[in-house]
Amino acid sequence: MHPALDHHAWTESGLILGGRPAERLATEAGGTPLFVYDRELLARRVRELRAALPEALGLNYAIKANPMPALTGFLSDQVDGFDIASAGEMRVALDAGMPREEVSFAGPGKTDAELRRAIAAGIIIEIESAGELERAADIGAELAVQPNLAVRVNPDFSVKGSGMQMGGGPQQFGVDAEAVPAVLDRLSARGAQFHGFHVFPGSQNLRAEVLAEACERIGALVEELGRNAPAPPPRINLGGGFGVPYFPNDQRLDVPALTPALERVCARLRAAFPGVTLRIELGRYIAAEAGVYLTRVVDRKVSRGKTYLVTDGGLHHQLAASGNFGQRIRRNFPLAAASPARGPEERVSVVGCLCTPLDLLGDDVMLPGLGPGDLVAIFQAGAYGLTASPTAFLGHTPPAELLV
Numbered sequence: 594m595h596p597a598l599d600h601h602a603w604t605e606s607g608l609i610l611g612g613r614p615a616e617r618l619a620t621e622a623g624g625t626p627l628f629v630y631d632r633e634l635l636a637r638r639v640r641e642l643r644a645a646l647p648e649a650l651g652l653n654y655a656i657k658a659n660p661m662p663a664l665t666g667f668l669s670d671q672v673d674g675f676d677i678a679s680a681g682e683m684r685v686a687l688d689a690g691m692p693r694e695e696v697s698f699a700g701p702g703k704t705d706a707e708l709r710r711a712i713a714a715g716i717i718i719e720i721e722s723a724g725e726l727e728r729a730a731d732i733g734a735e736l737a738v739q740p741n742l743a744v745r746v747n748p749d750f751s752v753k754g755s756g757m758q759m760g761g762g763p764q765q766f767g768v769d770a771e772a773v774p775a776v777l778d779r780l781s782a783r784g785a786q787f788h789g790f791h792v793f794p795g796s797q798n799l800r801a802e803v804l805a806e807a808c809e810r811i812g813a814l815v816e817e818l819g820r821n822a823p824a825p826p827p828r829i830n831l832g833g834g835f836g837v838p839y840f841p842n843d844q845r846l847d848v849p850a851l852t853p854a855l856e857r858v859c860a861r862l863r864a865a866f867p868g869v870t871l872r873i874e875l876g877r878y879i880a881a882e883a884g885v886y887l888t889r890v891v892d893r894k895v896s897r898g899k900t901y902l903v904t905d906g907g908l909h910h911q912l913a914a915s916g917n918f919g920q921r922i923r924r925n926f927p928l929a930a931a932s933p934a935r936g937p938e939e940r941v942s943v944v945g946c947l948c949t950p951l952d953l954l955g956d957d958v959m960l961p962g963l964g965p966g967d968l969v970a971i972f973q974a975g976a977y978g979l980t981a982s983p984t985a986f987l988g989h990t991p992p993a994e995l996l997v
């Protein structure tokens with residue numbers, strides 16, 4: 594069985610999510626397709642992380658993974674801070690009740706309007722370039738508010754095995770490590786409040802030994818940068834990039850195997866900078882496995898010997914499951930029948946309702962004799978689902994989201 598299915602149960606009523614049959618949830622939501630996010634799975638994931646992370650290392654949630662306001666609000670009591678990537682996400686973070694000083698804004702291309710809102714709100718801005726620093730300082734002067742600025746560092750190394758590389762070599766993300774001293778001098782000269790460093794080298798990594806090594810290297814880099822900074826860094830965000838298993842051969846990330854390296858790095862940074870606040874920030878690892886996308890079969894057809902289940906969902910809601918978000922070779926996300934089985938397993942292809950051959954949710958998968966009216970569940974759907982997908986394409990009604 595795929596590791597993603599470990600958390601879920603089936604009864605004679607089909608798939609059970611948050612203690613209720615999937616079919617009942619679809620009715621409650623007003624129809625299909627829909628996303629269901631399970632509070633208990635979110636909370637369990639945070640508890641497991643807390644058990645494995647050093648006590649000194651706080652946990653931030655990266656809202657970009659799933660910005661549903663109810664889900665973000667639920668997590669606001671359980672994590673220590675939110676990472677945001679836009680003024681829209683800032684609104685979600687602050688509405689969820691996260692204290693302003695625990696909200697940090699990273700991402701290239703922050704507009705003046707977004708910087709103005711973030712500075713007025715008093716959140717931390719992760720500076721991504723020398724130019725962005727000057728714009729933030731100008732806006733602070735105009736508003737007569739001292740901006741809270743941290744420096745996002747583009748390290749001089751990359752992390753192997755990440756689904757997405759966001760550090761090392763030339764990058765639109767962060768200030769190159771060798772340019773950080775000059776940026777820190779400007780930050781002091783412009784009278785901004787220095788909030789420390791942030792490093793985020795990549796996303797979706799399943800290899801504990803690689804993440805452990807990356808963490809040690811990030812620790813050494815920020816220690817050196819901090820020792821040469823005009824003031825000690827009050828906060829250091831070590832990034833994250835913890836992955837989840839999507840495909841049959843993916844092994845679950847062994848988070849406890851990371852503990853010794855994280856302990857060493859935290860001890861080292863606390864010795865170098867007494868009182869420093871330490872964080873990692875995770876999006877996918879917290880939200881992905883708590884989410885299931887439910888879609889209903891509209892049509893069953895056989896074309897030249899191949900059986901298709903045509904559903905009312907598709908890549909316009911779950912771009913990632915169609916292979917069009919971060920996969921080099923298309924592979925199937927874990928998928929199963931959410932309605933009671935009707936017959937023996939058979940080989941079928943599950944497609945969406947869009948007029949493109951890219952709208953393929955499960956190619957040559959085994960499902961138990963499903964037909965029109967039955968529900969199909971796609972797992973690992975809680976992160977980078979709805980908001981990372983082209984929902985406006987072909988003008989279909991957006992799916993519902995339920996937090997159960």
Ligand SMILES: Cc1ncc(COP(=O)(O)O)c(C=O)c1O
Nearest residue numbers: 655658699793796797875876877
């Ligand atoms: C700055 C930053 N923080 C956090 C994340 C979240 O990554 P993940 O969802 O893989 O944990 C990303 C992802 O792109 C990011 O760019």
